[in-house]
Amino acid sequence: MQLHKRDVVEAATTLLDDYGLADLSMRRLARELAVTPGALYWHFANKQQLLGAVADRILAQVQLPHGDWRVQVSDLCGQVRDALLSHTDGAELVSASFAAGQSAAMTTVVDGLAAAVLQAGVTASHAELTARTVVYYVLGFTVDEQSRRQWDAAGADLPAPAPLSDDADARFGYGVALLLDGLSARQRV
Amino acid sequence: MQLHKRDVVEAATTLLDDYGLADLSMRRLARELAVTPGALYWHFANKQQLLGAVADRILAQVQLPHGDWRVQVSDLCGQVRDALLSHTDGAELVSASFAAGQSAAMTTVVDGLAAAVLQAGVTASHAELTARTVVYYVLGFTVDEQSRRQWDAAGADLPAPAPLSDDADARFGYGVALLLDGLSARQRV
DNA sequence: ACCTGAACACCGTTCAAGT
């Protein structure tokens, strides 16, 4: 039966979760879908575009937040981080797709952040720049966190007491708060 | 005659500047050095490690700054950005090497930033975290800037008036200033 | 419209064997 874009993206996500980004190849994905590699190129122009679609799938759960701009920004940051951490190499994949300009969902996130910081009194011309600064932090932090996390998990099974996941939350929140403080310091009200 | 680590790293840097990261392969590098691919594996454990050495070479020009902590931070940020922009795909390469924990020079930069922000009154336990936040921004911004830059350069030769490079400097400075303001807001003096 | 078959031009890495 017919191959649809959605099936391809779903299979790619499963492959990602089970074997990681390094083993997510067009050939392997084709094998998993029981088609020839060339078939994928009917639906996607290239691998980058396909990975962009996977990135968007990973970020699909993210909702634009409401409330005070500070709450909106930290909510959005937290949602993105949670989405990335819920898939193997999710942070690396989304980060690369964003850098390659292949993630529409990430652009939506930037726009959401830009709208929020506008309420903080940032000028229109600086809103997107501010939003990107926040996104660079979220992606940089989470890529780092996830690689350490996966490295630890690859070590001994249950080595130390437990990695204390709350600590990572606090560390993540620290950087977000730092950026929010920078914005507040500039707020003219 | 004998192949030395330095020769390999130098040749890799030339290849990077001339053809970009995507075309910097172990096989092509070996060809350029007139050796067999296997020869490289006597000097480097794997490609990641070799790229880490190239990253360190790119950052070799960066000097630990002096003066007020604010000046130290923005100096260091500017130096790193300049270093990355002076090699094709330099930002992407250093960013990847840093994420993979293969760049000693980048670790030195983080330590330098941590030392600077300590003077801003950040607690010792938050200094490295703050430094990493700054680094995430510098890398994220510069990867973005360089990819746009190279994309534009690949377009028409001399298309519009000129890309206005000072604008990029100002945009970069804006994010650094935002982080510095966040730190200042917390400063207890 | 959608997919196969088959090719093109490559990869990173390992390792016995040579010098």
Place this chain on the structure above:
DNA sequence: ACCTGAACACCGTTCAAGT
């Protein structure tokens, strides 16, 4: 100690030809 030869197990992408 340092490197070659040769292999292993793959890649992304294209495109005429089939259905």
